[in-house]
Amino acid sequence: xxxxxxxxxxxxxxxxxxxxxxxxxxxxxxxxxxxxxxxxxxxxxxxxxxxxxxxxxxxxxxxxxxxxxxxxxxxxxxxxxxxxxxxxxxxxxxxxxxxxxxxxxxxxxxxxxxxxxxxxxxxxxxxxxxxxxxxxxxxxxxxxxx
Amino acid sequence: xxxxxxxxxxxxxxxxxxxxxxxxxxxxxxxxxxxxxxxxxxxxxxxxxxxxxxxxxxxxxxxxxxxxxxxxxxxxxxxxxxxxxxxxxxxxxxxxxxxxxxxxxxxxxxxxxxxxxxxxxxxxxxxxxxxxxxxxxxxxxxxxxxxxxxxxxxxxxxxxxxxxxxxxxxxxxxxxxxxxxxxxxxxxxxxxxxxxxxxxxxxxxxxxxxxxxxxxxxxxxxxxxxxxxxxxxxxxxxxxxxxxxxxxxxxxxxxx
Numbered sequence: 237x238x239x240x241x242x243x244x245x246x247x248x249x250x251x252x253x254x255x256x257x258x259x260x261x262x263x264x265x266x267x268x269x270x271x272x273x274x275x276x277x278x279x280x281x282x283x284x285x286x287x288x289x290x291x292x293x294x295x296x297x298x299x300x301x302x303x304x305x306x307x308x309x310x311x312x313x314x315x316x317x318x319x320x321x322x323x324x325x326x327x328x329x330x331x332x333x334x335x336x337x338x339x340x341x342x343x344x345x346x347x348x349x350x351x352x353x354x355x356x357x358x359x360x361x362x363x364x365x366x367x368x369x370x371x372x373x374x375x376x377x378x379x380x381x382x
Numbered sequence: 383x384x385x386x387x388x389x390x391x392x393x394x395x396x397x398x399x400x401x402x403x404x405x406x407x408x409x410x411x412x413x414x415x416x417x418x419x420x421x422x423x424x425x426x427x428x429x430x431x432x433x434x435x436x437x438x439x440x441x442x443x444x445x446x447x448x449x450x451x452x453x454x455x456x457x458x459x460x461x462x463x464x465x466x467x468x469x470x471x472x473x474x475x476x477x478x479x480x481x482x483x484x485x486x487x488x489x490x491x492x493x494x495x496x497x498x499x500x501x502x503x504x505x506x507x508x509x510x511x512x513x514x515x516x517x518x519x520x521x522x523x524x525x526x527x528x529x530x531x532x533x534x535x536x537x538x539x540x541x542x543x544x545x546x547x548x549x550x551x552x553x554x555x556x557x558x559x560x561x562x563x564x565x566x567x568x569x570x571x572x573x574x575x576x577x578x579x580x581x582x583x584x585x586x587x588x589x590x591x592x593x594x595x596x597x598x599x600x601x602x603x604x605x606x607x608x609x610x611x612x613x614x615x616x617x618x619x620x621x622x623x624x625x626x627x628x629x630x631x632x633x634x635x636x637x638x
Contacts (some may be wrong), residue, residue: 239423245428253538256545257583264473264574289575328542367636 273300273320274357276370278331278344279292282366285342286333292344298325302344317344325361327353333367342367390430395610407521408591411529411598416524424527432493432528432594433535437542443488447480448550456559465554465559469566470573472551473544477574477582481544483630486589489536490622494597497528498618502600502611510602525598536590537583544582557591581637588633589626596622 280286283305292300300323304316321324326349334345346361355361455471502526504510508522548570553559600614600621 242426242430246429249437249535250538252437253433253535253541257538258543260477260579260582262543263574264477264571265444287386319569352594 238299241319261274273316273318275303275316276325276355276357276359276361278315278317278361278364279308279312280315280331280333280366281312282369283315283333284369285335285367286313286315286344288339290343292319292346294323294346294348299346315344324348325355326351327355327359328363329355330362330363331361332365335356385391396417402454403603404595405553407525407599407602408529408595411525411595414519414526417522421523421527424523424529428527428531429535431496432489432531433539436489436492436535436537436539438581439492440485440488440539441546443484444476444546445550447484447511447543448476448547448552449554451475451480451547451561452551452553452555456555463490465561466565467569467573468551468555468561469568469570472555473548473570473574474578476544476547477578479630479634481540481547481584482589483584483626485536485540485543485586486593487623489532489539489590490593490597490619490626493532494593494618495615497597498601498615499611500606501525502599502604502614505602505604506611508605521602521605525602528598529594532590532594533587534590536593537586540582540586546559578638581633585630585638588629592625592629593622596625 285307286302288302288305290297290302292302299319300319302312302315305313306316307313308335317331323336325346328351329349330347332345333342336343451472452468455468456465459465459467459471501510504520504524510524513520513523552563552566556563556566597618600618604610604614
């Protein structure tokens with residue numbers, strides 16, 4: 237095989253392979269090429285079932301992802317949300333943990349609120365609703381604390 | 383009885399000795415990649431032999447694997463009314479397991495056997511010794527480019543396998559069986575996490591190195607004429623297929 241031909245074929249092969257690899261890594265592996273967006277926090281009493289990478293939705297539209305879940309000194313769950321730029325979140329916004337589908341993926345439903353003050357990057361959403369724990373509800377009912 | 387035990391001991395020792403010799407062979411081959419003279423053209427030739435020539439067979443295998451998994455998955459998931467999960471079922475099994483393993487086995491069948499036969503014939507016709515006489519290190523000239531080409535080509539082939547398999551699953555699941563195109567792709571994007579993709583790439587890197595290492599080692603140590611070459615080629619294909627499956631279990635248990 238001629239030199240130029242060999243180089244061309246190998247070049248095509250490597251290009252094809254890299255394209256497929258890029259598709260897998262970027263589209264399915266969710267590598268963020270552009271780290272745009274800003275981060276805010278929300279404290280929940282109970283973040284059971286919530287995972288990093290879960291979605292944040294406003295009106296059913298995906299507007300961000302959960303990037304961190306930590307415990308605060310007050311034993312609350314501090315959840316870091318990476319929101320897309322340009323989305324305005326007012327300081328009376330409400331973040332609630334909701335369940336999607338029958339397998340029960342948890343996600344955060346956000347109502348952006350309407351007050352005059354906005355939450356700055358790095359700020360915290362004060363109003364939160366933890367997910368409903370069915371077993372706990374049943375337990376309270378059966379053991380007669382209602 | 384004592385004889386049986388002795389035989390068992392001998393067998394076990396042989397396995398350990400062979401494994402050690404293979405590791406030394408690998409280190410020597412990879413170490414020589416850092417020492418001049420560098421021959422980039424040899425590497426290109428080997429990527430052509432191992433990678434480019436395997437592309438078609440890998441695409442074919444990938445397409446049919448994706449298609450049959452969509453078919454099987456569809457009828458299983460349909461019983462639970464969750465055909466929407468077809469995309470994630472196909473993509474996850476392809477990226478985590480089927481892609482690296484089947485690509486590895488196809489490459490060992492297509493390229494591994496050829497590598498062993500090539501080096502084996504060079505050994506029995508004393509071409510390797512001739513290289514040595516000309517002050518060309520046979521491991522550096524023959525073996526090292528093949529090892530590097532294996533490490534470069536197999537992950538790329540695996541990525542091609544995965545993507546073609548996902549498209550094959552799309553063809554059967556969406557176009558033939560009528561799963562909605564949106565739920566196929568969004569289910570896939572939702573359920574595949576970065577660790578799955580990286581795990582698949584790491585697996586394919588390890589498989590690529592293993593296949594070509596076994597092939598080169600068996601070829602390099604060929605003995606006794608034409609029958610030796612046939613025996614070495616045979617051992618290469620069997621051993622690399624077994625090693626791929628064992629490695630697959632070990633690596634999966636690491637990633638889980």
